[in-house]
Every structure is written in structure tokens, then in C-alpha cells.
Amino acid sequence: MKHEIYETFADAIVRLASCSPHAGKMFQYLDVVINPAAGGFARRRKLTAALEIAVRRADEHPSTDVLPYALHLTQYPFHGRVIGRELLDAIRTDETPRLVVIAGGDGTHAEVMSALVGLPHELSRRFHVFRVPMGSGNDGADAFDLETACRTLFGASQAVLAPAVRVSAVGLEPMYSFNVASLGIDAFITGTVNKLKKIVPGDAYKVPADLATLFYGPVYGVGEMTVSLGSAGDPVEVLSDRFILVAFGASGHRTYGDHKRILPGDENVCAIRTDRLVKRIALKSRIYSGEHTSDPLVVMRQSDRIEVGYNRKIAVQCDGEAVWLRPENFPVVFERLDDSVPAIHAKS
Incomplete structure (x- = not known):
């Protein structure tokens, strides 16, 4: 049937x-x-x-x-x-x-x-x-x-060339995102949600999101991470901090996690530093609404390429599919690919 x-x-x-x-x-x-x-x-x-x-x-x-x-x-x-x-x-x-x-x-x-x-x-x-x-x-x-x-x-359509993000990790096949790829707490949440969907009916996102906010740091730890923006060997800027999340979009003005406004402006890179639990909880709701960009914990940038260095186990997600990375898989490179797939799209 x-x-x-x-x-x-x-x-x-x-x-x-x-x-x-x-x-x-x-x-x-x-x-x-x-x-x-x-x-x-x-x-x-x-x-x-x-x-x-x-x-x-x-x-x-x-x-x-x-x-x-x-x-x-x-x-x-x-x-x-x-x-x-x-x-x-x-x-x-x-x-x-x-x-x-x-x-x-x-x-x-x-x-x-x-x-x-x-x-x-x-x-x-x-x-x-x-x-x-x-x-x-x-x-x-x-x-x-x-x-x-x-x-x-x-x-009511228009022909477009859809951009993409290619994620290249050492020792792994390239992964592709056609919206937003990211490292850190949200990728961990994504993997948890995907497991729960198999056994729990309905929208299981909110509960693990709240639990991850509470326990992600103590369980997995948040180490020093470097994010180099720009071409290989000649970065425009290097960010170094204890980032709990790094998101990289095919462009700016994108949502993920069912319309959560992680990239509300022209910038396609969002890096969020870790902090005390109470601040993380307050920031989470601001991320959902796109009001996080001015927060002191948040770094917003625009770049066609970033290279991430990290020496801990961490999750990466591409359009809702999560994979765990280990220190030997770094550095990880996120690259924008313009005009990657011909598509038809709703007229603006």
C-alpha cells in the first residue's frame, strides 16, 4: 500500500x-x-x-x-x-x-x-x-x-546554479553540503537526533539540543581550535580560540536545523567561543532567531575557504548528516563551490 x-x-x-x-x-x-x-x-x-x-x-x-x-x-x-x-x-x-x-x-x-x-x-x-x-x-x-x-x-521557477560546500578531511572521502556544514556542538546534536529519529516519533530535536548545551563541554571537552580564512599557505586571517561551533555556508543568508538563522547576513562563516553554561543557554535562543551576530562570543566572517586545525575528537555535519572526526583527520578544509549543480528554484 x-x-x-x-x-x-x-x-x-x-x-x-x-x-x-x-x-x-x-x-x-x-x-x-x-x-x-x-x-x-x-x-x-x-x-x-x-x-x-x-x-x-x-x-x-x-x-x-x-x-x-x-x-x-x-x-x-x-x-x-x-x-x-x-x-x-x-x-x-x-x-x-x-x-x-x-x-x-x-x-x-x-x-x-x-x-x-x-x-x-x-x-x-x-x-x-x-x-x-x-x-x-x-x-x-x-x-x-x-x-x-x-x-x-x-x-513559477527560475534556472539557477546551486552552490555547494566541499569538506575535505585527511584520510576521508570529500563530503558535500548544499546549505551549511559545521563542526562542533551542533554536529553532535545532529548525530544524536538522527539516532533518536529511529526510535522516537515526532520532532526530537529540542530535547537533545538542550541536553547537549548542558553536557557537551564536560563530556567531549572544548580545546583550542585554529580557523584560517583564505587561500592555502596565505591566509587573510587566523582565528584561534576555544570554539564550540564553526559553521560554513555555501553563502550567507542561510538557515539550518529547520530554519534556525545561523547565517542571517552576508557572512557565510560563524565561529562561536565557549563560555559559562548560563551564557551558552542564553546564546542558543539568539542563534535560533538570528540575533547572535553582535554577541562578544560570536565571530562572523565572509570567506570562500577556511582551514580548521584541532587535536580532539569532534563531529562534523553536512546538511544534517554527521560524522565523527579524530585528530588524525585534521586539518579539515571547507571550500565554497560556486555554480556546482544546475537546478530550478522558486522565483524570489
Whole structure:
């Protein structure tokens, strides 16, 4: 029964896209990737509401010439990466222009798109990506909500080249973020939340966030960290302090953790020093609302590249997927990649 529901959702998405003025030109074929474990699909109430919206919008714009498509369902953690590589193989062998619609959260979007980063023009001209916000965190999607996504697919869209962040750690494969990557307490929270999502229904973010604020320092410690801004070997500035969090965005004006305003201005780098518990608790709420930038504990900068040095175990997260790093994985380099993946986006 669930598979039929996903097919119905995908069919509605394709019918909407088939009515787009871009259909037949920008794309002639669709790949619809759905993560059934994403928050918008895994919870019955949200799934029912999403299905109603998608089908209603598609029925409002009937099309007699529906484009062909393939449905891809993720079946296990990180399956999106495998699907992304399979799509890349298809793009290499088939010149038919296609639209890759990814319905899930930021993590699902990033998994699929990581296989499509920085391709030569000969390949990148053959596809566009569209990220549908169906997760528990949808900060990097190409539309604010599903209603907007439906309007975008129907035609209220613009072609863009989505930027990315490449995170390179010693001894590990490069990781990619298409929104905000970060080191420290928030990455630890992300990993904790991802574990809890498997066993606790609903939004589990708030409880571990509060607990991490209390216990992160005593449990993991916060050591001296260096953050070098600018090109390798010739940094513009070097920051050195006991930073509890360093965030690096594909640009400024970005949110993460379900619309928490970590980068509210033009700056794409945010480094936060540790301090007494009471100050950390007060600062946490200001970060959520984007009012933290003037706090003495916060450093805001704009940079295309940072290199981080650290000699302790620490977590890094890319679009909601966390990995633990050890001292031997440093230095870690965060780099902005402009124009990394062709996409369609809701009109501003």
C-alpha cells in the first residue's frame, strides 16, 4: 500500500512538471527520488496532507502529454548516494534532458546531489535538480514548502546554479553540503537526533539540543581550535580560540536545523567561543532567531575557504548528516563551490 502512495505522489509531481513551460525544452524525462523515511513521508498525518496537496494541484492543471519518468525509492541509510551515482551513469549514456526531483530532507537532497557536483558542461547541460521539502529539516530545498514546490514545478521557477560546500578531511572521502556544514556542538546534536529519529516519533530535536548545551563541554571537552580564512599557505586571517561551533555556508543568508538563522547576513562563516553554561543557554535562543551576530562570543566572517586545525575528537555535519572526526583527520578544509549543480528554484 505504501508503495502505491509513493507512486501516486510521484505521478502528481510529474503531471505538474509536464505542464511547465520548461517541459520538452529544459527536460523531457523525470527521475523522482523519494525517501520514505523522511519526516514528510514517514508520519501518516504529514504524508496524507502532502498527498492531498500534490494530487489537488496536479488535478488543477490537467495535461494530455505527461512526460515519462522513473521512480527511485531509498531503501536504507545513504541509499541516496547510490541512486545519485546511478543517475550520473544515466546522464553520461543518455543525452535526453532530464529533471531530477528529490523529495526528502536536506540529507536526502545532499546524498543524491553529491554525485552530480562539478560535472563538465557536456554533462551538466543534460539535467536540472529540484529539491522538494519533505524532510524534518528543509533549509536547503528549492521551495519553502510543498505548496510552493507545486507552483514552482508548474512554472513559477527560475534556472539557477546551486552552490555547494566541499569538506575535505585527511584520510576521508570529500563530503558535500548544499546549505551549511559545521563542526562542533551542533554536529553532535545532529548525530544524536538522527539516532533518536529511529526510535522516537515526532520532532526530537529540542530535547537533545538542550541536553547537549548542558553536557557537551564536560563530556567531549572544548580545546583550542585554529580557523584560517583564505587561500592555502596565505591566509587573510587566523582565528584561534576555544570554539564550540564553526559553521560554513555555501553563502550567507542561510538557515539550518529547520530554519534556525545561523547565517542571517552576508557572512557565510560563524565561529562561536565557549563560555559559562548560563551564557551558552542564553546564546542558543539568539542563534535560533538570528540575533547572535553582535554577541562578544560570536565571530562572523565572509570567506570562500577556511582551514580548521584541532587535536580532539569532534563531529562534523553536512546538511544534517554527521560524522565523527579524530585528530588524525585534521586539518579539515571547507571550500565554497560556486555554480556546482544546475537546478530550478522558486522565483524570489
